[in-house]
Amino acid sequence: MNLVAWIYFPARLAWRQLIFDRTKLIAATCGVLFACVLVFMQQGFRDALYASAASAPVKLNGDLFLMHKQSEAMWRPVRFKRSELMRALGHPAVAEVYPLYLGLAPFKNIETRSKRTLMVYGFDPDSLIFGIEEIKNKRTALRLKDTVLFDEYSRPEFGPMRQLLEAGRNVTEVNDYKITVIGFFRLGVSFAADGNIVTSDLNFMRIFPDRTRNDIDLGVIKLYAGASIKQVQTELISQLNEFVNIFTYDELLQNEKNYWANMAPIGFIFGFGTVMGLVVGLVIVYQILFTDITNHRHEFATLKAMGYEHGYFIRVVFASAFFLAILGFIPGYLFSLGLYHLAESQIFMPMPMTFTKAVTVFLFILSMCMTAGFLAIHKLKAANPADMF
Amino acid sequence: MSHVIDVHDLNFSFGSGALTQPVLKNVTISIQKGEIVLMTGPSGSGKTTFLTIIGGLRQAYHGSVRVLEQELINSSEQVKVSIRQQIGYIFQQHNLLKSLTAQQNVSMALEMQNSMTEQQRLDHAAEMLRAVGLGARLNYKPDQLSAGQCQRVSIARALVGQPKIVLADEPTASLDKQSGHEAVTILERLAKESKTTILLVTHDYRILDMADRIVELEDGVIKEK
Numbered sequence: 001m002n003l004v005a006w007i008y009f010p011a012r013l014a015w016r017q018l019i020f021d022r023t024k025l026i027a028a029t030c031g032v033l034f035a036c037v038l039v040f041m042q043q044g045f046r047d048a049l050y051a052s053a054a055s056a057p058v059k060l061n062g063d064l065f066l067m068h069k070q071s072e073a074m075w076r077p078v079r080f081k082r083s084e085l086m087r088a089l090g091h092p093a094v095a096e097v098y099p100l101y102l103g104l105a106p107f108k109n110i111e112t113r114s115k116r117t118l119m120v121y122g123f124d125p126d127s128l129i130f131g132i133e134e135i136k137n138k139r140t141a142l143r144l145k146d147t148v149l150f151d152e153y154s155r156p157e158f159g160p161m162r163q164l165l166e167a168g169r170n171v172t173e174v175n176d177y178k179i180t181v182i183g184f185f186r187l188g189v190s191f192a193a194d195g196n197i198v199t200s201d202l203n204f205m206r207i208f209p210d211r212t213r214n215d216i217d218l219g220v221i222k223l224y225a226g227a228s229i230k231q232v233q234t235e236l237i238s239q240l241n242e243f244v245n246i247f248t249y250d251e252l253l254q255n256e257k258n259y260w261a262n263m264a265p266i267g268f269i270f271g272f273g274t275v276m277g278l279v280v281g282l283v284i285v286y287q288i289l290f291t292d293i294t295n296h297r298h299e300f301a302t303l304k305a306m307g308y309e310h311g312y313f314i315r316v317v318f319a320s321a322f323f324l325a326i327l328g329f330i331p332g333y334l335f336s337l338g339l340y341h342l343a344e345s346q347i348f349m350p351m352p353m354t355f356t357k358a359v360t361v362f363l364f365i366l367s368m369c370m371t372a373g374f375l376a377i378h379k380l381k382a383a384n385p386a387d388m389f
Numbered sequence: 390m391s392h393v394i395d396v397h398d399l400n401f402s403f404g405s406g407a408l409t410q411p412v413l414k415n416v417t418i419s420i421q422k423g424e425i426v427l428m429t430g431p432s433g434s435g436k437t438t439f440l441t442i443i444g445g446l447r448q449a450y451h452g453s454v455r456v457l458e459q460e461l462i463n464s465s466e467q468v469k470v471s472i473r474q475q476i477g478y479i480f481q482q483h484n485l486l487k488s489l490t491a492q493q494n495v496s497m498a499l500e501m502q503n504s505m506t507e508q509q510r511l512d513h514a515a516e517m518l519r520a521v522g523l524g525a526r527l528n529y530k531p532d533q534l535s536a537g538q539c540q541r542v543s544i545a546r547a548l549v550g551q552p553k554i555v556l557a558d559e560p561t562a563s564l565d566k567q568s569g570h571e572a573v574t575i576l577e578r579l580a581k582e583s584k585t586t587i588l589l590v591t592h593d594y595r596i597l598d599m600a601d602r603i604v605e606l607e608d609g610v611i612k613e614k
Contacts, residue, residue, distance in 0.1 A: 002503070009500050013486075020488030302484040305446055306498055306546075307474030386447040 032328020035281025122204025154195025477547030537568025
C-alpha cells in the first residue's frame with residue numbers, strides 16, 4: 001500500500017466525519033482555541049516579563065558591568081564602594097568607568113497627588129552610558145539642579161505627564177523632594193518598577209539624602225576599541241575583589257532574565273500556567289475524540305467487518321486530532337494576536353508575536369492533540385464487529 | 390473443490406468454566422459456488438454467531454471452517470482480514486457511514502483495492518447504485534434516504550467489490566414488507582448474475598422462495614429441510 005493512500009484515506013474519512021457534525025466541530029475547535037489562547041498569553045506574558053526585565057540593561061552602553069555578588073538583580077542591588085570600580089581603571093585596556101546609582105522612590109502624581117514607586121537612575125550625564133537619544137540630547141539640561149527626565153512608557157498612573165508638561169505643570173516630588181521634569185525618554189516598565197526617571201548623579205544624592213557618591217549600585221566599564229572583552233573580563237576578575245561580579249553585556253541580560261525566570265516565582269507561575277492550559281486542552285480534546293470514537297464505533301465496526309485493519313482507525317483518530325489542532329490554532333493565533341496588541345496598548349508591556357513563538361505554541365498544541373489521540377485510541381477496542389452484530 | 394464454504398464439526402461456546410454456554414454443536418454444512426442458502430431458526434439459536442465465524446469476525450477454536458480455501462479455526466488476524474475483504478457483509482441495520490454520501494459509502498468497500506484510481510472507485514460505486522435502483526441518489530446522505538433505500542445502498546456496498554460470498558444477517562428485519570421484498574429481490578438478481586454465493590440468515594418467511602436451499606439452525610444444531 002503506498003504511503004499517500006495509507007494516510008490520505010483515513011485522513012479523508014476523519015475530515016468528512018468532522019465536518020459532518022458542525023455543532024460538535026465548533027465546540028471542539030473552541031476547546032483547542034481556548035487552550036491555544038491560554039498558552040499564547042502565558043508565553044506572551046512570560047516573554048514580556050523577560051524583555052521588560054532586561055529593558056534597562058538593553059539600553060546601557062558599556063562593555064563590562066560590575067555588580068556586587070550579592071545582588072540578585074538590578075532592581076534590588078547591593079551597594080559596593082566606588083573605589084572598587086576605579087581599580088578597574090588600572091587595566092590598560094579600560095578607557096572609562098562610570099558608576100550607576102539605582103533607587104526605588106515614590107513619585108507624586110501631579111494631578112491626583114497620589115504616590116507610586118518608580119525606579120530612579122542616577123549617572124553622570126556626560127558619560128553617555130544610556131544609549132537613548134533623548135537622554136543624550138538633554139545631557140546639558142540634566143546638569144542643572146533638581147532636574148529629571150521622565151520615561152514616557154511609564155504606567156499612566158503617574159499622570160499624563162506630556163500634557164501636564166505642555167501646560168507648564170512640571171514640578172512634583174520624588175521621595176518627598178521637589179524636582180522639575182524637563183523632558184522625556186523611552187525605556188519601558190518592568191515587573192520591578194512601574195516607571196522610570198533618570199537624573200544626574202548629583203541630583204540623585206539630593207533625592208536620596210542617605211546615599212553617597214561612594215556607594216554605587218552598578219559600574220559600567222568602557223574599553224578601548226579593539227580590546228578583547230572576554231580577555232579583559234578574565235584579567236579583571238583576577239585583579240578585583242571577590243565580592244564583585246564582572247559581566248559582559250550578554251551576561252548581564254542573562255542574569256536579569258534568570259532572576260525573573262528562576263529566582264522570582266513569576267517565571268514558574270507562567271510555566272505552570274502554560275502547562276495547565278495544555279492539560280485543560282488535553283482533557284477537552286481527549287473527551288472530544290473519545291466521544292467521537294464511541295459515536296462512530298458502529299461505523300468503525302462495519303468497516304472492520306469489510307476488511308479494514310485496526311491501524312486504519314488509529315490513523316483516523318490521529319488525523320482527527322491533527323485537524324483539530326490546525327482548526328483550533330488558526331483562530332487561536334488570530335485571537336491571541338488581537339490580545340497581544342491589546343496588552344501592548346493597555347498595560348504597556350512589550351508583547352511581540354514572533355514567528356518562533358507561533359511555531360512553539362503550535363508544536364505545543366499539536367503534541368497536546370496527539371497525546372489526546374494517543375490516549376483515546378484504546379477506546380477503538382470497543383469497535384469489535386463480533387460484539388456489535 | 391467447488392465448495393466455497395465447508396464447515397465440519399464446528400463447536401462454539403460463550404463463557405468459560407461452569408458458565409460455558411454452547412452455541413454451536415457439531416455444525417457441518419457445505420455451500421457451493423453460486424448457491425443461495427437461507428438459514429432460519431428461532432432467535433438465540435446461534436445463527437448470527439455462525440455467520441460472524443464464517444465472515445472472519447469471530448474466532449472459533451474447535452472443528453474445521455474452510456472459507457474460500459482458507460482455514461478459519463485458530464487463524465491469524467491477517468487471514469481473517471483477508472477473508473473479510475473477499476466477503477460482502479449485509480447487516481440487520483444498514484450500518485452506513487452517516488457522514489458519507491451513498492456513493493462514498495459504496496466506494497469505501499473499494500478503498501482497499503490499490504489497483505483502482507479514485508475515479509474508478511466512484512464510477513463502480515455509481516454503477517452499482519444504479520443497479521440497485523438508486524442512480525438518482527448518489528449524493529444523498531443516509532439521513533436523507535429511507536430505511537429501504539439505505540439497505541439497498543448497503544447491498545450495493547456488499548456487492549461492489551464482486552465478492553465470491555455475501556453474508557446477510559436478517560437484512561429485511563428493519564424494513565417493511567414492500568421494501569424488504571425489493572431489497573431481497575435485487576440481492577437475488579445481482580447474485581445470480583455474478584454467480585455469487587449467498588448465505589442469508591432470516592426470520593422472514595416471505596422471502597424463503599428465493600432460496601436454493603433452506604437450512605434450519607435450532608439450539609446449535611443444523612437441520613436440512
